[in-house]
Amino acid sequence: MHTKGNSCCCSFEDYKLTTEWLLNQTSHRPKIAVICGSGLGLLADGATNKQTFRYQDIPNFPVSTGAWSGHEGCLVFGTIEDTSCVFMQGHFHLYEGYSLCQVTFPVRIFKLMGVESLLVTNASGGICPDFKVGDIMIIKDHINLPGFAGQHPLCGPNDERFGIRFPCMSDAYSKDLRRLALDVGSELGCSDFMREGVFCMVSGPNFETIAEARMLLILGCDSVGMSTVPEVTVAKHCGLRVLGLSLITNMVSLDYSREEKVNHEEVLQTSKMRAEVLQKLVTALICRYQQQSINTH
Ligand SMILES: O=P(O)(O)O[C@H]1O[C@H](CO)[C@@H](O)[C@H]1O
Numbered sequence: 001m002h003t004k005g006n007s008c009c010c011s012f013e014d015y016k017l018t019t020e021w022l023l024n025q026t027s028h029r030p031k032i033a034v035i036c037g038s039g040l041g042l043l044a045d046g047a048t049n050k051q052t053f054r055y056q057d058i059p060n061f062p063v064s065t066g067a068w069s070g071h072e073g074c075l076v077f078g079t080i081e082d083t084s085c086v087f088m089q090g091h092f093h094l095y096e097g098y099s100l101c102q103v104t105f106p107v108r109i110f111k112l113m114g115v116e117s118l119l120v121t122n123a124s125g126g127i128c129p130d131f132k133v134g135d136i137m138i139i140k141d142h143i144n145l146p147g148f149a150g151q152h153p154l155c156g157p158n159d160e161r162f163g164i165r166f167p168c169m170s171d172a173y174s175k176d177l178r179r180l181a182l183d184v185g186s187e188l189g190c191s192d193f194m195r196e197g198v199f200c201m202v203s204g205p206n207f208e209t210i211a212e213a214r215m216l217l218i219l220g221c222d223s224v225g226m227s228t229v230p231e232v233t234v235a236k237h238c239g240l241r242v243l244g245l246s247l248i249t250n251m252v253s254l255d256y257s258r259e260e261k262v263n264h265e266e267v268l269q270t271s272k273m274r275a276e277v278l279q280k281l282v283t284a285l286i287c288r289y290q291q292q293s294i295n296t297h
């Protein structure tokens with residue numbers, strides 16, 4: 001796998017080879033894929049009958065740059081109730097030096113393996129002044145800032161076997177899955193800290209300047225992070241249903257007089273604090289998804 005300019009140079013055969021390798025190695029046939037955001041690797045803990053593959057052992061899979069901690073850098077297959085799932089413990093970011101083709105590579109593998117829905121989680125900075133650290137924001141929509149500058153995972157020749165040249169993104173996040181997340185959140189007593197909002201992706205790796213944060217607020221962003229949008233774009237392109245949950249790990253400074261400085265340790269600390277709740281939410285969502293067997297996008 002190699003990359004030319006900002007376009008994908010991964011052939012259909014590359015995707016097929018990885019898919020076939022995985023299908024030969026596991027009897028799991030996942031219907032739901034979960035991307036675990038920073039510090040959220042334990043979302044897979046609710047699954048049973050697990051089978052784990054290290055990214056470096058999977059042909060063509062991007063290999064960790066070492067930016068992750070703990071046991072991340074693994075693809076975990078497992079079952080929640082009767083639903084077969086696959087979890088990505090650790091995901092890839094532009095700021096690590098991966099191309100967008102590499103960042104989104106796993107999503108197309110999931111599609112070819114038969115996955116129907118993608119549940120993506122991340123850590124983000126809160127911009128909406130009503131938000132609090134620890135809130136879980138159901139992503140209603142996104143702003144693809146790197147995409148505006150031509151850093152877009154669908155740039156380059158379009159492979160019609162995955163999707164059309166000009167995909168619609170106005171309904172990238174499934175209304176049904178968003179409603180289900182709200183319902184399940186409320187049943188679990190999470191309503192007080194569950195929100196809905198617009199997520200904005202920036203490339204990172206620096207956190208925002210105050211002027212940038214103020215610009216994002218004016219643009220209508222409720223939270224900002226450095227991942228998710230490429231994966232969701234590629235998922236929508238190939239017809240996967242998407243649910244996005246963004247954990248507000250810190251509040252972004254909008255005020256020059258604010259003394260606190262955001263740092264990655266704070267992000268990981270909040271993820272750790274909320275990981276168990278998120279894991280229960282994700283597990284319950286997957287159980288309910290199966291029961292309701294949602295058929296609409
Ligand atoms: O990996 P996710 O969950 O997106 O985490 C977010 O938090 C990290 C920065 O602290 C960045 O990786 C950013 O994208």
Ligand SMILES: Nc1nc2[nH]cnc2c(=O)[nH]1
Nearest residue numbers: 123124125224225226267
């Ligand atoms: N860009 C950005 N990404 C984050 N990920 C977690 N918190 C933040 C933040 O404040 N800004």
